[in-house]
Amino acid sequence: MSLFRCPIPLPSASNLRTFGVYSSGGLFALGIWFFLDAAIVSKHANASDVHVHINSLEKARLSAESFSFSGSNDAWKARLVLFLGFALMAGGLAGSVCVLVLKYVVPEYPFPTLYFGVANVIANSTVVLWVSQNFEDEYNYNLALNITWHAGLTYAERTAILRQPGLTIWLTGLSASGKSTIATALEQHLLHNAFSAYRLDGDNIRFGLNKDLGFSPEDRVENIRRIGEVAKLFADAATVAIASFISPYIADRKIARDLHDAAGLTFIEVHVDVPLEVAEQRDPKQLYQKARAGIIKNFTGVSPDAPYEKPEKPEIYIDTSRESVEDAVAKIVEYLESNGILKLPKDTTSS
Ligand SMILES: Nc1ncnc2c1ncn2[C@@H]1O[C@H](COP(=O)(O)OS(=O)(=O)O)[C@@H](OP(=O)(O)O)[C@H]1O
Numbered sequence: 027m028s029l030f031r032c033p034i035p036l037p038s039a040s041n042l043r044t045f046g047v048y049s050s051g052g053l054f055a056l057g058i059w060f061f062l063d064a065a066i067v068s069k070h071a072n073a074s075d076v077h078v079h080i081n082s083l084e085k086a087r088l089s090a091e092s093f094s095f096s097g098s099n100d101a102w103k104a105r106l107v108l109f110l111g112f113a114l115m116a117g118g119l120a121g122s123v124c125v126l127v128l129k130y131v132v133p134e135y136p137f138p139t140l141y142f143g144v145a146n147v148i149a150n151s152t153v154v155l156w157v158s159q160n161f162e163d164e165y166n167y168n169l170a171l172n173i174t175w176h177a178g179l180t181y182a183e184r185t186a187i188l189r190q191p192g193l194t195i196w197l198t199g200l201s202a203s204g205k206s207t208i209a210t211a212l213e214q215h216l217l218h219n220a221f222s223a224y225r226l227d228g229d230n231i232r233f234g235l236n237k238d239l240g241f242s243p244e245d246r247v248e249n250i251r252r253i254g255e256v257a258k259l260f261a262d263a264a265t266v267a268i269a270s271f272i273s274p275y276i277a278d279r280k281i282a283r284d285l286h287d288a289a290g291l292t293f294i295e296v297h298v299d300v301p302l303e304v305a306e307q308r309d310p311k312q313l314y315q316k317a318r319a320g321i322i323k324n325f326t327g328v329s330p331d332a333p334y335e336k337p338e339k340p341e342i343y344i345d346t347s348r349e350s351v352e353d354a355v356a357k358i359v360e361y362l363e364s365n366g367i368l369k370l371p372k373d374t375t376s377s
């Protein structure tokens with residue numbers, strides 16, 4: 027039993043000893059509390075599991091440096107810290123097993139004394155299992171797909187160089203509500219004011235990227251999923267992506283929004299509203315006429331199987347039966363300026 031006695035003589039005063047026992051217990055409890063607290067905070071802030079050890083490092087940078095000796099060496103530093111962390115945890119686990127076998131598994135120590143040793147092993151094993159499980163999932167996933175994230179410039183670096191933020195302005199509404207007309211005018215207005223802007227339009231995208239998709243509910247879901255991803259790339263490239271799609275389903279627009287939120291990019295939903303009768307009167311492509319005649323199936327707002335779900339809380343609402351195209355553009359620009367998203371020069375006359 028003298029195996030674990032400290033070789034350095036310690037003060038023998040009994041209250042000093044008691045103080046030592048309680049302080050080490052307190053420190054242990056504090057350590058566990060900090061660990062759990064950091065894990066919970068990390069979970070909320072990063073929406074993923076344990077990031078406690080490498081929170082101060084940018085994950086994209088870490089992955090990009092996986093096979094490189096250049097860069098800031100963050101990856102190597104993180105690996106060293108992780109290696110030491112895992113080595114300490116493994117040492118802790120091995121130590122707890124030794125203590126259990128040598129100190130507690132003896133006939134004189136039945137339950138509950140034996141429980142101290144067992145609890146020590148369980149505590150150490152749980153920490154090791156939990157941490158390794160969380161790291162393993164992510165690396166296995168990337169290994170299985172054989173892909174590595176390559177980070178170049180960060181979004182912050184791009185926007186600083188280009189001196190403009192990236193964002194997505196998402197126009198949703200019935201066919202002929204005025205989405206394309208407003209999107210075109212807005213794109214021109216921003217470009218004339220030296221902002222990079224690019225319009226992604228329902229009709230146009232279906233000539234290329236999404237030419238394999240029709241208007242069944244499944245195809246519309248896929249259409250919006252792809253556009254959400256593309257718009258996010260434009261926004262990440264420090265451009266104003268102006269997406270004008272019917273995008274009839276609330277859930278799909280939310281997916282596009284969440285994608286931007288997760289990347290820290292601004293997403294502004296604009297409901298381009300119009301009464302169905304007004305849209306039908308406009309009917310610039312005679313699509314409503316064809317839908318009423320039964321020539322076009324699944325036509326949004328007309329066919330019972332093609333509903334339009336209005337946004338519940340769009341950032342901007344425009345009723346094009348009451349507001350002109352110029353009013354609509356001014357309203358969007360006003361929103362961008364008053365929310366500190368873009369600042370357009372005051373003296374411009376171009377639109
Ligand atoms: N069945 C049916 N329903 C709705 N729209 C139809 C349909 N068939 C063809 N079109 C033309 O396609 C344009 C809408 O494409 P989107 O990609 O915006 O639609 S969706 O978001 O996937 O619902 C739409 O363009 P806009 O009028 O500019 O909205 C129409 O020109």
Ligand SMILES: Nc1ncnc2c1ncn2[C@@H]1O[C@H](COP(=O)(O)OP(=O)(O)O)[C@@H](O)[C@H]1O
Binds near residue numbers: 199200203310345
């Ligand atoms: N206030 C308005 N805003 C937008 N378009 C309008 C407005 N008033 C009339 N229009 C007309 O309505 C039609 C809308 O067509 P479009 O922009 O292609 O709509 P969508 O892209 O939603 O199908 C155009 O012919 C446009 O000139």
